[in-house]
Amino acid sequence: MMKYILPAFLLTFLAIVTPAAAVLPDEIMDNPVLEQRARAISRQLRCLVCQGEDIDESAAGLARDLRLLVRERLLAGDSDAEVLAFIQARYGDYVLMKPPVKPATYLLWLTPLLTLLAGLALLLRRLRFKPAEGG
Amino acid sequence: MIAELGHFALTLALVLSLVQAVVPLLGAQRGRAAWMQVGRQAAWSLLGLCTIALLALIHAYALSDFSVRNVAENSHTMKPLLYKITGTWGNHEGSMLLWIWMLGLWGVLVAQATKLLPAAFQARVIAVQGMIAAGFLMFLLFTSNPFLRLDPAPAEGLGLNPVLQDLALALHPPLLYMGYVGFSVAFCFAIAALLEKKIDRRWATILRPWVLAAWAFLTGGIALGSIWAYYELGWGGFWFWDPVENAALMPWLAGTALLHSVAVLEKRDTLKNWTIFLAILTFSLSLLGTFLVRSGVLTSVHAFAVDPARGVFILVLLALATGGALFLYALRAPYIRGAKPFTPFSRETVLLLNNIFLFSAMATVFMGTLYPLFMSALQLGAVSVGTPYYMATLAPMLAPFALLMGAAPAIVWRAGNPHVTMRRLMLPALVTLALCLFLVLFAVPQKPLLWLALFAGGWILVTLGQDLARKTGGFKSFRYLPLSYYGMQLAHAGFALVIVGAATATQMTTEKILVMQTGDRISVAGYDIRLDGQHTGTGWNYNVDRVAFDIMPQDGGRAFRMMPEKRWYPVAARMTSEAALHLAGLDILYIVLGDNDGNSRNRWVVRIYHHPLIGFLFLGAGMIALGGLVSLGTRRARKPAEGVV
Amino acid sequence: MKRHMFALLPLVLFIVLVALFAAPLLRGTDPSKIESAMIGKPAPDFVLPGVLEHERPFEHADLLQQDFALVNFFASWCVPCQAEQPVLTRLAAEEGIVIYGINYKDNRADAVRWLEKHGNPFTATGYDNAGRVSIDWGVYGVPETYLVNRAGMILYRHVGPLTWHDYVTAIKPLLKRNGP
Numbered sequence: 001m002m003k004y005i006l007p008a009f010l011l012t013f014l015a016i017v018t019p020a021a022a023v024l025p026d027e028i029m030d031n032p033v034l035e036q037r038a039r040a041i042s043r044q045l046r047c048l049v050c051q052g053e054d055i056d057e058s059a060a061g062l063a064r065d066l067r068l069l070v071r072e073r074l075l076a077g078d079s080d081a082e083v084l085a086f087i088q089a090r091y092g093d094y095v096l097m098k099p100p101v102k103p104a105t106y107l108l109w110l111t112p113l114l115t116l117l118a119g120l121a122l123l124l125r126r127l128r129f130k131p132a133e134g135g
Numbered sequence: 136m137i138a139e140l141g142h143f144a145l146t147l148a149l150v151l152s153l154v155q156a157v158v159p160l161l162g163a164q165r166g167r168a169a170w171m172q173v174g175r176q177a178a179w180s181l182l183g184l185c186t187i188a189l190l191a192l193i194h195a196y197a198l199s200d201f202s203v204r205n206v207a208e209n210s211h212t213m214k215p216l217l218y219k220i221t222g223t224w225g226n227h228e229g230s231m232l233l234w235i236w237m238l239g240l241w242g243v244l245v246a247q248a249t250k251l252l253p254a255a256f257q258a259r260v261i262a263v264q265g266m267i268a269a270g271f272l273m274f275l276l277f278t279s280n281p282f283l284r285l286d287p288a289p290a291e292g293l294g295l296n297p298v299l300q301d302l303a304l305a306l307h308p309p310l311l312y313m314g315y316v317g318f319s320v321a322f323c324f325a326i327a328a329l330l331e332k333k334i335d336r337r338w339a340t341i342l343r344p345w346v347l348a349a350w351a352f353l354t355g356g357i358a359l360g361s362i363w364a365y366y367e368l369g370w371g372g373f374w375f376w377d378p379v380e381n382a383a384l385m386p387w388l389a390g391t392a393l394l395h396s397v398a399v400l401e402k403r404d405t406l407k408n409w410t411i412f413l414a415i416l417t418f419s420l421s422l423l424g425t426f427l428v429r430s431g432v433l434t435s436v437h438a439f440a441v442d443p444a445r446g447v448f449i450l451v452l453l454a455l456a457t458g459g460a461l462f463l464y465a466l467r468a469p470y471i472r473g474a475k476p477f478t479p480f481s482r483e484t485v486l487l488l489n490n491i492f493l494f495s496a497m498a499t500v501f502m503g504t505l506y507p508l509f510m511s512a513l514q515l516g517a518v519s520v521g522t523p524y525y526m527a528t529l530a531p532m533l534a535p536f537a538l539l540m541g542a543a544p545a546i547v548w549r550a551g552n553p554h555v556t557m558r559r560l561m562l563p564a565l566v567t568l569a570l571c572l573f574l575v576l577f578a579v580p581q582k583p584l585l586w587l588a589l590f591a592g593g594w595i596l597v598t599l600g601q602d603l604a605r606k607t608g609g610f611k612s613f614r615y616l617p618l619s620y621y622g623m624q625l626a627h628a629g630f631a632l633v634i635v636g637a638a639t640a641t642q643m644t645t646e647k648i649l650v651m652q653t654g655d656r657i658s659v660a661g662y663d664i665r666l667d668g669q670h671t672g673t674g675w676n677y678n679v680d681r682v683a684f685d686i687m688p689q690d691g692g693r694a695f696r697m698m699p700e701k702r703w704y705p706v707a708a709r710m711t712s713e714a715a716l717h718l719a720g721l722d723i724l725y726i727v728l729g730d731n732d733g734n735s736r737n738r739w740v741v742r743i744y745h746h747p748l749i750g751f752l753f754l755g756a757g758m759i760a761l762g763g764l765v766s767l768g769t770r771r772a773r774k775p776a777e778g779v780v
Numbered sequence: 781m782k783r784h785m786f787a788l789l790p791l792v793l794f795i796v797l798v799a800l801f802a803a804p805l806l807r808g809t810d811p812s813k814i815e816s817a818m819i820g821k822p823a824p825d826f827v828l829p830g831v832l833e834h835e836r837p838f839e840h841a842d843l844l845q846q847d848f849a850l851v852n853f854f855a856s857w858c859v860p861c862q863a864e865q866p867v868l869t870r871l872a873a874e875e876g877i878v879i880y881g882i883n884y885k886d887n888r889a890d891a892v893r894w895l896e897k898h899g900n901p902f903t904a905t906g907y908d909n910a911g912r913v914s915i916d917w918g919v920y921g922v923p924e925t926y927l928v929n930r931a932g933m934i935l936y937r938h939v940g941p942l943t944w945h946d947y948v949t950a951i952k953p954l955l956k957r958n959g960p
Contacts, residue, residue: 024729025650025740046519048920051434051812052377054521057370061885062920065911090918092817097521099506104515111502112495112528119491126487127479412790432804434812446805454798461791468787505800507811512803517815 022059022067029071038071041083044097045070054097138203141191142282148184148235149272151177155242155265159258171258178246178261181268182239189223189236192281196223202288205229205281209294213676213706221305222294227429227445228281230308234425235275237309237316238268245320251341259327260320267319270452278445295707297677303363307356311383314353315421318390320345322418322460325411329463332470334411339401342414344767346397350390351763357383358756365753369714369727371644371744373637373752376525378433381504382424388497389417392490399486403548405474406487411464413490419457420497426453432508478550485543492536499528530584533634537591540627541598563597570597580643588638595631599624619769626762629755636721636751645745650732652739660745662724663687667696669737677702682739684726686717699728721750816918816926816937823851823932824916828906831883831891838880838906843928848955850879851926852902852942853914855886856894858922864941865898871947872901881905884914884922927951 023042029035039056045066047058055063055070066087073083087095099105155177162170192205196219201207209226210219224233242264245257252260275281298304324342328334360380365373374380393413399406427433430446477483503520510516545559571590579585603624607613645660656665669682680701687694697715704711714727722745729740804811827839843849852868854861871877881902883891888907895905908914917926918937927936935954938946 023648025648025732028648044521044523046521048814051519052375057372062911065915069912069915088817090817090916091920092517092815092918094517094519094814094817097519098523098527099518099520104510105506105518108502108506108518108520108524109528112499112532115495115498116491119494123484123487123491127477127484408787426801430805432801432811443805443808447802450798450801450805457794458791458798461794465784465787465791468784508804509800511809511811512800 022055022057022063024064027064027067027071029075034071034074037080038067038074041070041074041080042067044084045087046095046097048091048095137191137194138200138282138284141188141195142280144184144187144191145232145272145276145280145282148181148188148239149269149276151181151184152265152269152272155181156262156269157265158262159265160262163255163258163262166255168254171254174258174261174265175246175249177265178239178242181265182236182243185232185236185239188282189232192229192232193220193223196220196229199292200288201290201292202284202286203281204283204285207285207289207292209292211292211295211706213295214300215675217302218300218305221302222299224308225299225305226294228275228279230312231271231275231279231429232281233309234312234316235268235271237312238264238271238319241317241320242268245323256327256331259330260323263323263326264319267323267456270455274445274448274452278442278448295676295704297702297704297707297709297711298367301363301367303359304367307359307363309356310352310359311356314349314351314356314390315383315386315424317345317349317352318386318418318421320349321393321414322456325414326460326463329411329467332467334400334407334471335473336401336404339397339410343394343397343401346390346394346414347763347767350387350394351760351767353383353387353390354756354760354763357387358753358760361756362753365749366714366716369712370742371640371723371725371746371749373640376503376520376522378504379424379428381500382420382427385497385500385504386417386420386424388493388500389413389420392493392497393417395486395493396490399483403475403477403483405477405483407471407474408468409487409490411471415457415460415464419453419460422449422453422456426450427504433504475549477548480546480551480553480556482543482546482548482551485539485546489536489539489543492532492539496529496532500525503528526584530587533587533591537595537631537634540630541594544598544602559601560598563594563601567594567597579639582642585638585642588634588642592631592635592638595627595634599628599631617769619766622762622764622766622769624762625765626759629758629760629762632751632755632758634755636748636753636755640746640749640752643747647743649741650738651741652735652737657743658689659743660724660747661689662745663689664726664743666739666741674702676706677704679703680728680736682728682741684715686724688719692719697724697726699726701728718750721748721754722746723749813939814920816934818918818926818934819937821934823926823928823934824913826906826913826916828882828908828913831881831888831895831905831907832900833892835905838882838904840932842880842904843932844930846878847930848877849903849928850877850951851882851917851928852879853882853884853917853919853922853924855884855922856890857886858884860941861923862898864923864925864943865901867942867944867947869899869901870944872903875947878903882914882917883907884919885909885911927954 023039029038042056043054045055047053047055047060047063047066049060049062050058053063055066069087070083073086078086084096093100099108101109155174158177159171159174162168162173192203194200195203195206196210197216199206199210199212199219205226205228209229210222214222222229224230242261245252245260245264249257321342324338324345328338360383361373364375365371393410396406396410396413400410426446426449429442430449431443432446503524506520507518510518541563542556542560545556567590570593571586574589575586579589604610606616606620647657647659649657651657651666653666653668656663658664663686665685665687667683667685669680672679672681681698682700684697684699685694686697695717697717699715700713702711702713703709712728714725717724725744725746727742729742732738732740823840823843825840827837829837843851850868850871868879872879879901881904883905886907886909888909891907906913921939923941925938925942926934928934936951938950
């Protein structure tokens with residue numbers, strides 16, 4: 001009977017004890033440049049437990065583990081791309097907030113350009129026709 | 136008893152909606168005034184019956200009647216009365232009932248607009264409204280009946296989610312639905328126009344206020360949701376590109392395009408095809424949103440009851456409504472003619488270009504939201520689409536969009552003169568560039584997105600100011616301009632502020648995360664913050680730890696206190712964190728408590744944020760909605776339609 | 781006629797759209813279940829101490845000792861894990877499948893007690909307190925169960941408690957197909 005999920009703008013927060021952005025003081029690295037990179041990278045990674053959030057804002061345990069892992073990799077000298085690739089290798093494309101550009105996602109990435117071009121084409125067609133055509 | 140009354144009312148409503156769907160349509164076809172009159176009467180009765188049903192459900196919630204299954208699942212005796220009542224629409228069945236009630240309300244508004252609408256046209260609109268109502272009433276009665284009973288009735292309900300006990304969140308659905316459902320009127324207008332094979336300026340004149348009203352409500356609903364997210368979610372985010380948020384944004388983008396297209400059609404008797412298409416599209420996107428939220432095809436923090444059977448039903452409704460409308464459109468396309476031409480350099484072109492941008496933005500949000508679904512349907516793997524995608528695709532559109540928006544008043548209808556326009560825009564361009572240069576050099580950090588937003592917002596505001604100055608003779612006489620002009624400028628200015636506020640609040644945020652206990656001090660964004668102490672207490676249905684912070688602005692302003700809270704709701708067994716917000720001008724200082732640090736109840740993880748100029752964001756959103764409402768008051772919209780007896 | 785064709789385009793696109801919606805709906809797919817990125821890839825290299833006192837460490841090389849092995853991620857605080865333990869026990873006993881268990885982010889004493897209470901079908905267990913090894917496997921929750929072959933390649937992942945039906949329909953066919 002309780003297959004109905006309680007409607008909540010914050011459904012995920014039922015699973016989390018405290019709704020709040022989730023980086024904890026003990027995770028913050030001493031090097032502010034690295035820490036900035038870690039935060040930026042974290043915002044690119046989706047939390048798989050609370051799938052609507054990135055690991056920077058999710059209070060889930062896995063998110064914290066991944067945040068720590070990101071910082072570990074940065075300390076090991078990985079570039080931003082390498083850190084993302086490390087996590088992507090284990091969790092797949094789904095974990096990336098920015099979908100990778102590959103044949104299966106060409107349509108996704110080209111949508112803005114394609115619709116703009118289509119619109120412009122229609123506009124040009126419209127401007128060339130004589131009156132008595134529908135607008 | 137009352138629940139059965141509600142149930143009965145819904146069943147009657149279904150029968151009535153079927154009558155409303157058929158009789159006035161035939162009446163319009165055959166010119167039978169009596170039959171068309173039936174349509175109006177049916178609309179009134181439908182609203183009456185839906186009101187009875189809605190009140191019956193509210194009654195059950197208010198009295199915590201747990202013999203009604205819906206109440207037992209979603210309410211609780213310990214909720215404050217206000218939230219018991221607003222909880223009526225905080226669940227799938229109840230919100231669907233509210234949706235239908237609003238459909239009834241808009242139907243009555245159309246029925247009452249007899250003086251403004253030709254009789255046959257009005258009858259057709261009411262008939263199509265009846266069809267939509269019938270579809271949703273069937274959905275409600277057959278798959279989502281709010282009046283089902285539980286026997287034996289439980290002693291207590293299950294619904295005590297503290298997060299839902301919030302006023303902004305309670306008001307958010309009604310506003311949103313007024314918008315979603317309001318666009319059904321435009322949809323019905325389009326169908327009626329296609330049936331009559333007549334799309335002209337008069338049609339646009341009578342359509343425009345309906346679009347404005349629905350659009351204003353939708354804007355308000357989205358803004359309210361965003362405001363709530365900002366203060367409740369605990370770190371100052373206000374938009375997450377969550378699928379259900381996008382489901383509201385898509386009809387808003389299409390609705391904005393529709394609004395402008397209708398304006399052009401009314402003024403210049405052109406863009407007919409486009410306007411009809413947008414009218415169909417906008418409501419279809421509302422229906423799509425309903426589908427996405429309630430079918431479970433997408434993961435979302437926001438989704439209602441996940442039930443594929445319901446999903447299939449809504450998909451069928453969507454297929455019939457939109458498919459039917461698009462089929463009719465294809466059929467009647469040759470009859471849409473007589474549009475006036477315009478030259479490449481004209482205001483029509485500019486507005487159409489911006490419409491194309493809005494459509495492109497809508498299509499992008501659409502693809503971003505649904506692409507994971509498409510890939511899974513075609514078994515191509517799994518991707519997820521988040522904020523980085525939307526920023527990468529939508530941000531580039533902002534500059535040309537804003538440029539056109541600011542330039543439009545300087546380009547006349549039909550055939551503009553590029554030289555005149557260039558001359559007119561020279562000054563605003565220089566002012567905007569100077570302003571931006573100043574800000575970039577002295578006031579704001581090196582962030583391209585921020586500069587883009589400042590440029591876009593600045594350009595819109597400067598050109599707006601120039602146009603206002605010209606039209607009022609140097610800000611001297613405001614009386615001779617129509618309200619619709621002020622409404623438009625208000626909304627456009629609001630949009631500029633939203634862009635600027637969103638950018639400053641995200642790009643210039645200061646954040647500090649640390650552990651604090653009584654006596655600790657920290658300096659953030661020009662404020663000296665000291666944890667002064669804490670105390671425990673109780674609220675209506677919760678226990679609370681309140682931590683007091685003394686804040687001293689470094690520039691010598693008055694000191695103030697902020698008291699974020701940690702609440703424990705024992706019955707619901709949930710903890711929430713209530714942020715403390717302080718508005719200083721247009722900036723907000725934001726303090727939220729995390730967990731206790733370690734085992735000490737006196738040491739807290741504290742998160743402090745400073746969001747500069749975020750006031751612009753919410754003020755701007757309000758201005759957009761208000762602009763829509765102001766435009767409604769324009770006298771032109773209230774002129775009776777020609778040919779009406 | 782051309783007008784009709786052009787104006788039919790939105791309708792055609794819409795029909796395609798409806799079909800794309802209908803597919804997952806009718807299939808009943810759960811959008812929150814993510815497919816593993818490790819399918820077809822070698823299992824990660826790891827060494828974990830055993831959960832029980834007398835156990836030797838559990839390491840990657842153990843996976844190469846038999847034709848097929850299941851690696852089950854569990855925790856004493858995981859409620860659905862209790863439901864699948866009888867299934868795993870039956871799998872080990874009746875089907876003779878080698879099952880390894882990795883204890884995910886748990887307290888050792890709690891895990892020991894849990895295994896005593898619910899049964900221990902595991903040939904060996906690994907104690908992954910930090911959850912780092914689990915991350916290398918791409919685990920995002922418990923319980924999860926992976927099928928690994930003699931070459932150490934991950935063939936399949938099951939998210940959520942494993943039922944007998946899941947075994948019969950999804951895992952057993954893989955055992956035959958990739959068999960010796």
